[in-house]
Every structure is written in structure tokens, then in C-alpha cells.
Amino acid sequence: MRSCQRGKQGVFSKDNATKITTVGVRYRSEIVKKIVHIFHNPIDNVAARFHLDRKIRARQNKHWLLDYPNNKEGFQRWCADMNENSTRTLSSSRWIDSSLTKxxxxxxxxAEFYHYVHWHNLAFTATSDLQVPSFLIHYEDYSTQFKEVTDELLNFLGLSQVGYAPEFINHKEYGNYYSDHQKQSIAMFIEEFSTKHTWQNVKHHLSDFLVKLIDP
Incomplete structure (x- = not known):
């Protein structure tokens, strides 16, 4: 629950009354009245995390960008380096038995896929513990049902539309960043570590890979 309470708050700068900066805060659970829970395809979500990391590092270390180019090769190298540092830590946890390690x-x-699953598991737990209404959105629905999803969201929040919404530009799909075997491994991992609610909302992105894995 404490992890779900962390967030960012916009505050006016002390030096410039018109400038807004963000600060890290921990919100009190009592002020939460409604929850909007968004699901993004995990395959694309982790690739987006790679792109975000490149964007952040571009301000600090240009040489890093050369080592991790903005393509499949750079992504795979980023993942390999991450696994070198995190796999042993996760597998040695007392909560992870030999079958889960496998x-x-x-x-x-x-680590990124673990955080993805863990975050959604906790989001459902927080919703249940707080006993507040929630609205669940699948990211891909914005590209096919933008108006319907927007209207439903505004209705859920009790808000009226002001002006016109900008055109929704769907991000690229990044399935080609992974090998077929990697996608099969990801599907098995997420199914195993997900709660029932998390798996119900993500399995349509991954079930094809599970079928391929069990087919002769």
C-alpha cells in the first residue's frame, strides 16, 4: 500500500510564481476516493521503459546512448546488463522457491517485468483494501474507442469535457524487439507471478505465446 501512495505533486516555484515544478510526495490513503487503473501491453511497456531511460540519460551521458542504440540491439543489451545485476537478487529472495526461479x-x-506484475498486483490489492470505486482502462482501447473510453472516464470522475481532446497518437508496437523464445518465457513468467485479476487483464497480450510453447 505504501508504494501505491507515492507520487508527484505540482507546486509553484518559490523563485517564479508562474513556474510549476514537481516534488515527490506520499499521499494519505484517506484522500483517495476513486482509482483509475491503466493496463499497457507488457511487451511494449518494457520497451517504453528503455526509451524513457535513453531520454533521461541523453541529458547526462551521450556516450551511454552509443552503447545502447535506439533499436532491438540496444534494447537487448540493456536487458542483458539489467539481468546481470538483478536476476541473482530476485532468485535469492526467500519468497522465491526453486520452481519460481525456473x-x-x-x-x-x-526486473522490469517483475515490477510490472508486482505493480498491477498491488494496484488491485490497494483497490480492494481502500474499498473505493475503480475504472480500468486498456491502453490499446484509446486507439480503437477513443471517444467512448474518454466519455466513460469523464463520467466516472464526474467531470465535464472542456474543449476538444488532442488526437491520440498510438505508440509503436515492439514485439520485434524480442525473440519468440523470450516472448514465451515472458508469458510463462507473468502468468505464474500474476494474481487472478492481473492475469485476466493481461493474458490477451500473451496467450498466443503460451499456445506456441505447448504446441508440438
Missing amino acids: VMKGVPCL
Whole structure:
């Protein structure tokens, strides 16, 4: 629950009354009245995390960008380096038994996929503990049902539309950043580590890879 309470708050700068900066805060759970829970395809979500990391590092270390180019090769190298540092830590946890350790094998960017599953598991737990209404959105629905999803969200929040929404530009899909075997390993891992609610909302992105894995 404490992890879910962390966030960012916009505050006016002390030096410039028109400038807004963000600061890290921990919100009191009592002020939460409604929850909007968004699901993004995990395959694309982790690739987006790679792009975000490149964007952040571009301000600090240009040489890093050369080592991790903005393509499949750079992504795979990023994942491999991440696994070198995180796989042993996760597999040695007292909560992870030998059968779960086995499921981790072959998963690229293991820490990122673990955080993805853990975050959604906790989001459902927080919703249940707080006993507040929630609205669940699948990211891909914005590209096919933008108006319907927007209207439903505004209705859920009790808000009226002001002006016109900008055109929604769907981000690229990044399935080609992974090998077929990696996608199969990711699907097995997420199914094993997900709660029932998390798996119900993500399995349509991954079930094809599980079928391929069990087919002769």
C-alpha cells in the first residue's frame, strides 16, 4: 500500500510564481476516493521503459546512448546488463522457491517485468483494501474507442469535457524487439507471478505465446 501512495505533486516555484515544478510526495490513503487503473501491453511497456531511460540519460551521458542504440540491439543489451545485476537478487529472495526461479529463466529485463506484475498486483490489492470505486482502462482501447473510453472516464470522475481532446497518437508496437523464445518465457513468467485479476487483464497480450510453447 505504501508504494501505491507515492507520487508527484505540482507546486509553484518559490523563485517564479508562474513556474510549476514537481516534488515527490506520499499521499494519505484517506484522500483517495476513486482509482483509475491503466493496463499497457507488457511487451511494449518494457520497451517504453528503455526509451524513457535513453531520454533521461541523453541529458547526462551521450556516450551511454552509443552503447545502447535506439533499436532491438540496444534494447537487448540493456536487458542483458539489467539481468546481470538483478536476476541473482530476485532468485535469492526467500519468497522465491526453486520452481519460481525456473520460470524466471529466459526472461529479458527480468526486473522490469517483475515490477510490472508486482505493480498491477498491488494496484488491485490497494483497490480492494481502500474499498473505493475503480475504472480500468486498456491502453490499446484509446486507439480503437477513443471517444467512448474518454466519455466513460469523464463520467466516472464526474467531470465535464472542456474543449476538444488532442488526437491520440498510438505508440509503436515492439514485439520485434524480442525473440519468440523470450516472448514465451515472458508469458510463462507473468502468468505464474500474476494474481487472478492481473492475469485476466493481461493474458490477451500473451496467450498466443503460451499456445506456441505447448504446441508440438
